[in-house]
Amino acid sequence: MAVPNIDALRRAIKDLHGLDGIYRESVRVVETFRGATVWSGEVHVFDVTAPNASECYAWTAQGSKPGRDELVAVLAEPPVKSPETAVRAWIVAKAKASRS
Secondary structure, three states: OOOOOOOHHHHHHHHHHOOOOOEEEEEEEEEOOHHHHHEEOOOOOOOEEEEOOEEEEEEEOOOOOOEEEEEEEEOOOOOOHHHHHHHHHHHHHHHHHOOO
């Protein structure tokens, strides 16, 4: 999985949420479930100005098709309050979508 550049993540935030993101930092996140790692990677934190959020968490993830990574951008809106909870919310949303 290729690491996206910050500009690509900034564009994803703009495309998905209509917001301008200002890069602040990168945080390593490892999410486990029942002792197994389900996701591991860098989550990039951006400052944004939105009615209900002051941060957006963005990262790249393996897409549904081989060789096709997807850019993910999750606003810090409850219950999301950290890079870790953003990843958890995304995992849950993907699981729900795959059941549909």
